[in-house]
Amino acid sequence: MKKIDITTSAILFDNISQLSTQDAFLVEKAVEARQKAYAPYSKFSVGAALLLENGEIILGNNQENAAYPSGMCAERVAIWKASSEYPNMKVKKIAINAASENTTVNKPVGPCGACRQTLSEYEINQKQPIEIIFMGEIGKIVKTESLLSLLPFSFDSSYL
Numbered sequence: 001m002k003k004i005d006i007t008t009s010a011i012l013f014d015n016i017s018q019l020s021t022q023d024a025f026l027v028e029k030a031v032e033a034r035q036k037a038y039a040p041y042s043k044f045s046v047g048a049a050l051l052l053e054n055g056e057i058i059l060g061n062n063q064e065n066a067a068y069p070s071g072m073c074a075e076r077v078a079i080w081k082a083s084s085e086y087p088n089m090k091v092k093k094i095a096i097n098a099a100s101e102n103t104t105v106n107k108p109v110g111p112c113g114a115c116r117q118t119l120s121e122y123e124i125n126q127k128q129p130i131e132i133i134f135m136g137e138i139g140k141i142v143k144t145e146s147l148l149s150l151l152p153f154s155f156d157s158s159y160l
Contacts, residue, residue, distance in 0.1 A: 008149040013141040023133055029057050030097040037061035043101035048074040050082050053090040058082040075115040090126045096134040105136030116151045123147045124156050
């Protein structure tokens with residue numbers, strides 16, 4: 001038996017003004033997407049903005065349904081929209097923003113497990129990291145250089 005240690009790194013920003021101009025703009029687009037989310041049940045809205053290598057920005061937001069499992073997360077809405085509109089275009093970055101009607105979301109909200117798995121497949125297939133920037137409604141912002149840093153021991157097509 002051998003113990004292995006897994007490490008990851010991220011950059012923590014105190015606020016949006018500390019981000020690069022490009023990253024701040026992408027976060028603002030994620031906020032714009034969040035404001036259009038359909039979340040009448042959870043009252044928890046999420047927006048995502050993807051930056052493609054051609055400079056296009058693709059937006060997505062969570063879409064709920066009265067049959068709860070039928071809803072979809074913002075990140076997957078955005079990545080699938082990007083893939084359907086620009087099938088061979090690499091994703092450079094994704095910004096995620098979340099807010100609640102019930103409470104102030106004052107800490108970073110990263111992608112859920114299903115979104116991490118979905119995004120990891122795109123990162124692996126494109127053989128290029130996808131930077132992840134995420135935050136709540138207010139407060140600190142987290143940035144990682146790669147989605148895979150959020151998902152150690154990821155499952156991919158090499159197992160099939």
